[in-house]
Amino acid sequence: MHGSWGIMAEFSTADQLLATARRVREAGYRHAEAYSPFAIEGLAEALGFERDRVPLATFLGGLSGAVLGFGLQWYSAVIDFPLNIGGRPLDSWPMFVPVTFELAVLGAALSAAVAMLWSNGLPRLRHPVFDAPDFDLASRNRFFLCLRSDEPGFDREAALRLLEASRPLRCIEVPR
Structure with missing residues:
Protein backbone atom coordinates (compact mmCIF):
# COMPACT_ATOMS: atom_id res chain seq x y z
CA MET A 1 0.00 0.00 0.00
CA HIS A 2 1.93 2.96 -1.28
CA GLY A 3 -0.40 5.85 -0.50
CA SER A 4 -2.13 4.43 2.57
CA TRP A 5 -1.02 4.74 6.18
CA GLY A 6 -3.68 2.31 7.35
CA ILE A 7 -7.35 1.40 7.71
CA MET A 8 -9.42 3.13 10.40
CA ALA A 9 -12.81 2.13 11.79
CA GLU A 10 -15.14 4.66 13.41
CA PHE A 11 -17.34 3.59 16.35
CA SER A 12 -20.10 5.35 18.25
CA THR A 13 -19.42 3.73 21.65
CA ALA A 14 -16.41 3.00 23.80
CA ASP A 15 -17.56 -0.60 24.30
CA GLN A 16 -17.43 -1.25 20.55
CA LEU A 17 -13.92 0.18 20.40
CA LEU A 18 -12.74 -1.93 23.33
CA ALA A 19 -14.24 -5.14 21.94
CA THR A 20 -12.73 -4.49 18.51
CA ALA A 21 -9.33 -3.68 20.02
CA ARG A 22 -9.37 -7.06 21.78
CA ARG A 23 -10.41 -8.85 18.59
CA VAL A 24 -7.69 -7.09 16.58
CA ARG A 25 -5.04 -8.00 19.15
CA GLU A 26 -6.16 -11.65 19.08
CA ALA A 27 -5.91 -11.58 15.28
CA GLY A 28 -2.21 -10.73 15.62
CA TYR A 29 -2.07 -6.98 15.05
CA ARG A 30 0.57 -5.49 17.34
CA HIS A 31 0.64 -1.85 16.22
CA ALA A 32 -3.03 -0.87 16.28
CA GLU A 33 -3.81 2.65 17.46
CA ALA A 34 -6.99 3.77 19.24
CA TYR A 35 -8.34 7.32 19.52
CA SER A 36 -10.99 8.31 22.03
CA PRO A 37 -12.35 11.53 23.55
CA PHE A 38 -11.74 10.14 27.06
CA ALA A 39 -9.77 7.40 28.80
CA ILE A 40 -11.25 3.92 28.45
CA GLU A 41 -10.53 1.40 31.19
CA GLY A 42 -8.75 -1.64 29.76
CA LEU A 43 -8.04 -0.18 26.31
CA ALA A 44 -4.28 -0.03 26.82
CA GLU A 45 -4.19 -3.69 27.84
CA ALA A 46 -6.46 -4.65 24.94
CA LEU A 47 -4.01 -3.00 22.52
CA GLY A 48 -1.07 -4.76 24.13
CA PHE A 49 0.67 -1.90 25.88
CA GLU A 50 3.12 -3.06 28.47
CA ARG A 51 4.71 -1.24 31.35
CA ASP A 52 6.70 1.77 30.33
CA ARG A 53 9.94 3.12 31.67
CA ASN A 120 4.72 9.12 23.41
CA GLY A 121 6.75 10.24 20.41
CA LEU A 122 6.00 13.89 21.10
CA PRO A 123 6.09 16.57 19.97
CA ARG A 124 4.47 15.47 16.73
CA LEU A 125 3.12 18.33 14.68
CA ARG A 126 1.53 16.19 11.98
CA HIS A 127 0.13 12.68 12.00
CA PRO A 128 -1.45 10.89 9.03
CA VAL A 129 -4.75 10.27 10.87
CA PHE A 130 -5.31 14.04 11.06
CA ASP A 131 -6.15 13.91 7.33
CA ALA A 132 -8.82 11.21 7.76
CA PRO A 133 -12.38 12.41 7.20
CA ASP A 134 -14.18 13.44 10.40
CA PHE A 135 -11.23 12.51 12.62
CA ASP A 136 -11.85 15.71 14.57
CA LEU A 137 -14.79 13.85 16.15
CA ALA A 138 -12.25 11.79 18.11
CA SER A 139 -12.00 14.69 20.52
CA ARG A 140 -15.79 14.97 20.90
CA ASN A 141 -17.97 11.90 20.59
CA ARG A 142 -16.48 9.22 18.32
CA PHE A 143 -14.02 6.39 18.80
CA PHE A 144 -11.49 5.28 16.19
CA LEU A 145 -9.29 2.21 15.78
CA CYS A 146 -6.56 2.25 13.14
CA LEU A 147 -4.66 -0.73 11.75
CA ARG A 148 -1.38 0.51 10.32
CA SER A 149 -0.14 -0.65 6.94
CA ASP A 150 3.45 -0.95 8.21
CA GLU A 151 2.36 -3.90 10.36
CA PRO A 152 4.29 -7.05 9.40
CA GLY A 153 2.10 -9.17 7.14
CA PHE A 154 -0.53 -6.44 6.72
CA ASP A 155 -3.22 -7.36 4.19
CA ARG A 156 -5.62 -4.55 3.35
CA GLU A 157 -8.57 -6.80 2.52
CA ALA A 158 -8.14 -8.98 5.63
CA ALA A 159 -7.84 -5.90 7.83
CA LEU A 160 -10.95 -4.41 6.28
CA ARG A 161 -12.91 -7.63 6.83
CA LEU A 162 -11.74 -7.81 10.44
CA LEU A 163 -12.81 -4.25 11.17
CA GLU A 164 -16.12 -4.52 9.31
CA ALA A 165 -17.00 -7.64 11.35
CA SER A 166 -17.29 -5.31 14.36
CA ARG A 167 -20.00 -3.32 12.58
CA PRO A 168 -18.39 0.14 12.78
CA LEU A 169 -20.14 3.27 11.55
CA ARG A 170 -17.67 3.23 8.67
CA CYS A 171 -14.17 2.20 7.66
CA ILE A 172 -11.80 4.83 6.29
CA GLU A 173 -8.55 4.47 4.40
CA VAL A 174 -6.02 6.82 6.01
CA PRO A 175 -3.81 8.54 3.42
CA ARG A 176 -0.07 8.69 4.00
Missing part, protein backbone atom coordinates in the same frame (compact mmCIF):
# COMPACT_ATOMS: atom_id res chain seq x y z
CA VAL A 54 8.64 6.47 32.95
CA PRO A 55 8.67 5.36 36.63
CA LEU A 56 12.27 4.16 36.30
CA ALA A 57 13.31 7.42 34.61
CA THR A 58 11.54 9.38 37.36
CA PHE A 59 13.36 7.47 40.08
CA LEU A 60 16.75 7.85 38.39
CA GLY A 61 16.12 11.56 37.80
CA GLY A 62 15.20 12.06 41.45
CA LEU A 63 18.20 10.10 42.64
CA SER A 64 20.50 12.07 40.33
CA GLY A 65 19.05 15.37 41.54
CA ALA A 66 19.50 14.37 45.19
CA VAL A 67 23.09 13.18 44.68
CA LEU A 68 23.95 16.29 42.69
CA GLY A 69 22.37 18.60 45.28
CA PHE A 70 24.05 16.92 48.22
CA GLY A 71 27.39 16.66 46.43
CA LEU A 72 27.37 20.32 45.38
CA GLN A 73 26.65 21.48 48.92
CA TRP A 74 29.18 19.14 50.47
CA TYR A 75 31.90 20.20 48.01
CA SER A 76 31.29 23.91 48.57
CA ALA A 77 31.12 23.59 52.38
CA VAL A 78 33.98 21.13 52.91
CA ILE A 79 36.42 21.50 50.00
CA ASP A 80 35.96 24.78 48.17
CA PHE A 81 35.08 27.29 50.89
CA PRO A 82 35.24 25.78 54.39
CA LEU A 83 34.05 28.10 57.18
CA ASN A 84 34.46 27.21 60.84
CA ILE A 85 31.38 28.72 62.43
CA GLY A 86 31.03 28.10 66.14
CA GLY A 87 33.08 24.90 65.99
CA ARG A 88 30.42 23.07 63.96
CA PRO A 89 31.58 20.31 61.61
CA LEU A 90 32.05 21.32 57.99
CA ASP A 91 30.03 18.40 56.63
CA SER A 92 26.92 18.82 58.78
CA TRP A 93 24.46 16.83 56.67
CA PRO A 94 21.22 18.09 58.30
CA MET A 95 21.72 21.52 56.77
CA PHE A 96 22.03 19.89 53.32
CA VAL A 97 18.62 18.15 53.52
CA PRO A 98 16.28 20.92 52.20
CA VAL A 99 18.27 21.61 49.03
CA THR A 100 18.89 17.88 48.49
CA PHE A 101 15.15 17.22 48.74
CA GLU A 102 14.23 20.07 46.40
CA LEU A 103 16.72 18.99 43.74
CA ALA A 104 15.49 15.40 44.03
CA VAL A 105 11.94 16.59 43.32
CA LEU A 106 13.12 18.81 40.46
CA GLY A 107 15.18 16.02 38.90
CA ALA A 108 12.29 13.56 39.19
CA ALA A 109 9.77 15.97 37.68
CA LEU A 110 11.99 16.96 34.75
CA SER A 111 12.98 13.39 33.93
CA ALA A 112 9.34 12.22 34.19
CA ALA A 113 8.23 14.93 31.75
CA VAL A 114 11.01 14.15 29.27
CA ALA A 115 10.45 10.37 29.53
CA MET A 116 6.70 10.81 28.99
CA LEU A 117 7.25 12.98 25.91
CA TRP A 118 9.86 10.57 24.55
CA SER A 119 7.74 7.46 25.07
